Amino acid sequence: MIVDHYALVGLLALIGTGLSLLVAGLYRPDLPVVEVPAAWASYRFGFPVYALIFLSFDMEMIFMYPWAVVFADLGLEAFLDMLVFIAILSAGITYAWKMGGLRWE
Amino acid sequence: MELTLRALGVLAALGLAALLTHFFEPAALSDAQERGPATPAGARGPVELAPNPDRWMHPAGPVTALLGVLFALIVIPYGPDLVPRDLGIGVFYFIVVVDFVVLGLSLGGWGANTRNSVDVYYRATAQLVAYVVPLGLAYIGAIMMARSLSTVSIVDAQAGMWFVVLQPIGFALYLVTGLMQAYRPPFVEPFAAFIEHGVYGASFAWQALLWRLALSSLLFLVAAMGAVLYLGGWRGPLLPGPVWMLLKTFGLMAIMVWGGSRVPLLSTGRMLELSWKVLTPIGLANVLVVGALILLGVGPS
Amino acid sequence: MSFAEAAEWFAFVILAVISVAGALGMATTMSMFRSGIFLMASFIGVAGLFVLLSADLLGLLQVMMYIGGMLVMILFMVLFSHDPGGSMMADMDMSLIERFFSLGLSSSPDKEGMDMERHGHDGMDMGGQGGHDPMDMGGQGGMDMSMTTPVKRWAAALSVTLGGGLVALLLLRPAWPTTDTTPNPESARMIGELLMSKYMMAFEGAGLLILIGIFGAVLVARPGAYPDRDARDAYVTRDLPPAPIDEDPPPSADAHVPPEALEEVTVSGAHRDEAGGPPPQNETGQAASESLDRDS
Numbered sequence: 001m002i003v004d005h006y007a008l009v010g011l012l013a014l015i016g017t018g019l020s021l022l023v024a025g026l027y028r029p030d031l032p033v034v035e036v037p038a039a040w041a042s043y044r045f046g047f048p049v050y051a052l053i054f055l056s057f058d059m060e061m062i063f064m065y066p067w068a069v070v071f072a073d074l075g076l077e078a079f080l081d082m083l084v085f086i087a088i089l090s091a092g093i094t095y096a097w098k099m100g101g102l103r104w105e
Numbered sequence: 106m107e108l109t110l111r112a113l114g115v116l117a118a119l120g121l122a123a124l125l126t127h128f129f130e131p132a133a134l135s136d137a138q139e140r141g142p143a144t145p146a147g148a149r150g151p152v153e154l155a156p157n158p159d160r161w162m163h164p165a166g167p168v169t170a171l172l173g174v175l176f177a178l179i180v181i182p183y184g185p186d187l188v189p190r191d192l193g194i195g196v197f198y199f200i201v202v203v204d205f206v207v208l209g210l211s212l213g214g215w216g217a218n219t220r221n222s223v224d225v226y227y228r229a230t231a232q233l234v235a236y237v238v239p240l241g242l243a244y245i246g247a248i249m250m251a252r253s254l255s256t257v258s259i260v261d262a263q264a265g266m267w268f269v270v271l272q273p274i275g276f277a278l279y280l281v282t283g284l285m286q287a288y289r290p291p292f293v294e295p296f297a298a299f300i301e302h303g304v305y306g307a308s309f310a311w312q313a314l315l316w317r318l319a320l321s322s323l324l325f326l327v328a329a330m331g332a333v334l335y336l337g338g339w340r341g342p343l344l345p346g347p348v349w350m351l352l353k354t355f356g357l358m359a360i361m362v363w364g365g366s367r368v369p370l371l372s373t374g375r376m377l378e379l380s381w382k383v384l385t386p387i388g389l390a391n392v393l394v395v396g397a398l399i400l401l402g403v404g405p406s
Numbered sequence: 407m408s409f410a411e412a413a414e415w416f417a418f419v420i421l422a423v424i425s426v427a428g429a430l431g432m433a434t435t436m437s438m439f440r441s442g443i444f445l446m447a448s449f450i451g452v453a454g455l456f457v458l459l460s461a462d463l464l465g466l467l468q469v470m471m472y473i474g475g476m477l478v479m480i481l482f483m484v485l486f487s488h489d490p491g492g493s494m495m496a497d498m499d500m501s502l503i504e505r506f507f508s509l510g511l512s513s514s515p516d517k518e519g520m521d522m523e524r525h526g527h528d529g530m531d532m533g534g535q536g537g538h539d540p541m542d543m544g545g546q547g548g549m550d551m552s553m554t555t556p557v558k559r560w561a562a563a564l565s566v567t568l569g570g571g572l573v574a575l576l577l578l579r580p581a582w583p584t585t586d587t588t589p590n591p592e593s594a595r596m597i598g599e600l601l602m603s604k605y606m607m608a609f610e611g612a613g614l615l616i617l618i619g620i621f622g623a624v625l626v627a628r629p630g631a632y633p634d635r636d637a638r639d640a641y642v643t644r645d646l647p648p649a650p651i652d653e654d655p656p657p658s659a660d661a662h663v664p665p666e667a668l669e670e671v672t673v674s675g676a677h678r679d680e681a682g683g684p685p686p687q688n689e690t691g692q693a694a695s696e697s698l699d700r701d702s
Contacts, residue, residue: 003414006457008190009176010417011112016175019116020168024311031310032151036219043223045485047231050377051478052623054234056616057385058474061241062467063601063609064392065197068248070598072399078602079396081609086389088613092620093385101624102381104374159437161509194463194594201466204473208446211477215439215484230481237474254594 049101053093060089111189115178118189122178122325123318129355130324133362134290141293142320144302153306155218166213167308167315173205174322180256181329184339184346188257195256196244199330200237203286206323207233210295210304213316217307221300225307228295229288231373235380236285236292242388243282246275246395247334250404256330260338262405267337271404274391276335278384283327284365285376288320291368292376328358418458425451438487442480446472460589463597 214226428448
């Protein structure tokens with residue numbers, strides 16, 4: 001059963017958190033520490049276009065994982081469907097590239 | 106109970122992986138100028154603390170990263186029946202939980218509230234934006250040939266021929282994006298010396314220990330998943346499964362780390378450019394090529 | 407109740423608590439970053455509930471969206487808002503819930519004025535703020551900003567009523583259809599087959615939607631009609647070195663800005679401003695023309 005499989009994940013989550021707390025409680029060597037001012041600096045956001053394109057392609061990856069599992073059993077038709085999908089997305093990347101969006105500011 | 110045994114097995118795997126990587130990695134990085142997560146404790150500067158850290162987010166960082174690495178160790182097979190849990194969607198699950206490490210870097214970096222650590226947060230998120238899509242495309246080739254998302258099925262599908270022979274482009278893509286995922290040179294900017302070695306510069310001692318554990322295991326995991334996807338996992342003629350698995354994992358780790366340390370370091374902007382202008386188109390082309398190969402009958406039946 | 411069932415109940419309770427507490431924390435905490443993280447935690451709780459219902463691929467898709475996608479969105483939010491860390495709010499009067507979810511935030515020790523240029527927020531601008539501390543608003547503490555609106559109580563009452571109404575609709579529904587079939591463990595294969603057969607139009611349509619999203623992203627960032635440096639340089643003239651002092655005309659005669667300086671400012675990394683905002687002042691023109699050479 002699927003749910004039983006993930007019981008290990010839950011158990012490991014509990015064990016991992018417990019271990020971390022244990023380490024936090026026990027391992028306390030003295031380290032040299034320096035006080036620095038808090039981070040009020042203004043950062044430039046260098047990659048907004050990259051980030052938004054990443055979000056779009058993340059959606060694409062969602063579709064590609066199930067497709068990849070069933071592709072070999074469905075043959076040419078599935079291949080053509082994905083060809084169209086990839087062509088659409090490649091058009092997107094090409095547009096962004098040629099418009100100069102793929103740049104770190 | 107059986108579940109506890111499996112959990113203990115995962116913990117043992119974590120300890121072993123981190124320990125072996127901890128001693129193996131500096132040997133492969135010997136003449137690199139920037140060691141990234143492998144920076145030894147003596148080479149790091151003093152810990153920087155801000156007057157007002159976020160006291161929930163800052164400790165949550167390394168804990169989240171450790172949890173991510175623990176979860177990811179579940180699906181790595183070490184032998185014919187030696188996998189802590191064969192999830193039906195193993196490979197997809199793996200890629201998702203390794204993102205927990207990035208989440209941990211964000212929490213820890215932001216929570217510490219020093220200028221350098223918030224810089225780590227930005228750069229780590231930029232690296233996430235760079236690596237996820239090409240890495241997924243590198244996985245997809247192997248998934249297509251194996252017809253399954255389960256790591257055990259992918260290893261079984263390579264009984265005839267390893268996927269590295271059938272999909273060399275995919276393998277090369279995995280080498281590069283795996284390095285990006287593991288924050289090793291040349292993609293090491295979130296851990297560079299000029300920002301006080303990343304989260305190490307803003308963590309208390311126990312946090313630095315957990316970070317070291319998580320990041321070493323992350324490199325092991327990336328190499329192990331590469332061995333599973335492209336090098337046939339535990340399959341091999343004479344030696345038992347786990348031995349082959351370790352050999353392949355550390356071999357791949359050596360190739361990746363050694364090769365990566367020879368290349369000049371990439372800044373975050375160049376890395377994003379590389380990822381979106383080169384790696385993603387190559388990945389998409391790889392998917393189409395592998396699709397054509399499968400339609401022509403190449404690969405496991 | 408067998409051990410497995412008890413464990414399942416226990417997991418359900420924990421995940422439900424995480425989902426609800428995450429949503430509550432998102433709405434009441436004083437730090438914007440924490441708000442995003444609480445939303446992430448809430449949806450990871452929901453993803454766990456999906457897994458409990460044997461929809462493991464959907465649950466993990468949820469987690470992937472909310473870690474990959476939402477981290478990036480939180481980054482956007484952090485860079486374009488002031489006080490993302492909540493330290494300005496940390497000293498305010500807060501209700502009990504707000505205080506609970508804002509534990510661990512502490513206020514910034516230095517509240518002197520910090521001079522920072524603020525560009526106008528037209529679409530997406532390249533300035534921004536990181537870090538926990540806000541730009542100073544006149545040197546006061548957090549009391550000047552009104553974090554509470556007069557309708558807060560009404561909004562809370564309305565949302566509780568609506569939520570209660572929806573839950574009542576669910577519970578009092580006449581018949582819940584139940585099936586005895588066990589869920590198919592091969593969820594990825596099933597979803598793939600459905601995608602390829604029944605939902606093919608949705609599949610391709612999603613591709614088109616994603617394409618439109620990419621167009622929007624490129625438009626909002628507005629790289630402009632000069633996509634690279636050579637094209638840009640071909641269009642604008644380079645700034646000459648400034649004339650020595652005694653050759654400058656007296657200020658009263660000539661109060662307008664020479665056109666090259668204006669173009670330099672527009673082009674120096676902030677060319678996305680050209681569609682909006684007034685031409686910048688002369689003193690920033692000089693500084694910006696120097697920064698053009700550093701522009702990478």
